[in-house]
Amino acid sequence: MTPEELNDLAGEYVLGTLAAEQRLHVQQRLEHDAPLRAAVEAWEQRLLPLTELAEPVAPSPYLWRRIERSLGHHAVGDTPPVPWWNLLALWRGLAGAGLLASLVLASLLLTRPAAINPTAYVVVLTAPQSQAPGWVIQASNDQQIQLIPLGVMQIPADKALEFWTKGDDWQGPVSLGLVKPGQSLSIPLDKLPPLAPNQLFEMTLEGPNGSPTGKPTGPIQAIGRAVKVI
Template structure:
């Protein structure tokens, strides 16, 4: 990236300073705003120039240790105090901003102004806070009956929350590893004395909502059984369980 030195005028015939000189001037802070901006752009675009700047910073940093501290002249602080309205010498007669009487007078004036404003109605009384909103109690929905589908060892494998009004089952699995043979769990609804009816595949690690077909809503009743079998990927091919039943539970309430 070619960044032209703004101090170089082609018509004047003056040569621009070398990169090393420009780097030194940048570190010393003697460039004007435009020149400094150009140098900063060059640092980001020219690695060689950036190294020159870093070298100058190291070179001049060593000189700081040789500079003796200079005490502030005695007349500086009195001038500052005078400009602030204070006494030039600490402990002398206080300026107007330091006088206790001044602040007491200002306080009295402010209090009188506040009283006058209230008297003439300029200050309105605080608004009456609005009445709290009335709370309308909504009737809570009845708790949905839950059927536990237990495994052979008695531990729960799935929970089924039954919503007969909507014809849905919310199936909540107790997380377990997937079948080693790649089989998938399938949910069955078994009415008393009837053949199992498939409700589709279910998950072993996430909750899902199962919509019961309208043709099976009558079977979703007390006394029916919910069961899980292991089936080939895609489900039982003939619509009847082909694998082992790994969990089941009877519907005791609707």
């Protein structure tokens, strides 16, 4: 075969116009025929830019998996879905959230002890003669008190119970309003000085509309003093 014939054969092989038998023959010769191989490689380089004329085609998502499977490779770059319990980000997030929550709670614990302590003051109102407890007052802060009946006090039908309080240094008792026997009440103290230790609370028996004078006039039914809860 002349160099000219060799070049023609190589050119037609690379161009793709050889028939099946001739192609196979050239491919077998390429294994050991260095001059033919050189001629073919020269043609490959010459014509390679023409591959640009073919529009790219997006591969299906399965093609890479197929290649990997055929090669016996395990997911490279294309990792299988990670089960939720093995998601590092999930556990990092939860650990971060937990740490944050514990810091917030710890700071609340240190800066707002009053909010944690449900009761700052307690008053037990007892009957003056029998000392029988009739009501309990709870205050979790010094602006609001809870009046809790321990039983249903018996009072005459034409009378009413009036609730009073007086601080140690006050001029006189201040009315907190009428209270029905057995009634549970939440009473704001925002108009009064803050609740203080030893502050007096009492119930007096008054007319159906309360004391006409604005000061206790009837007999004391229950009385007690505020005690600060440690």
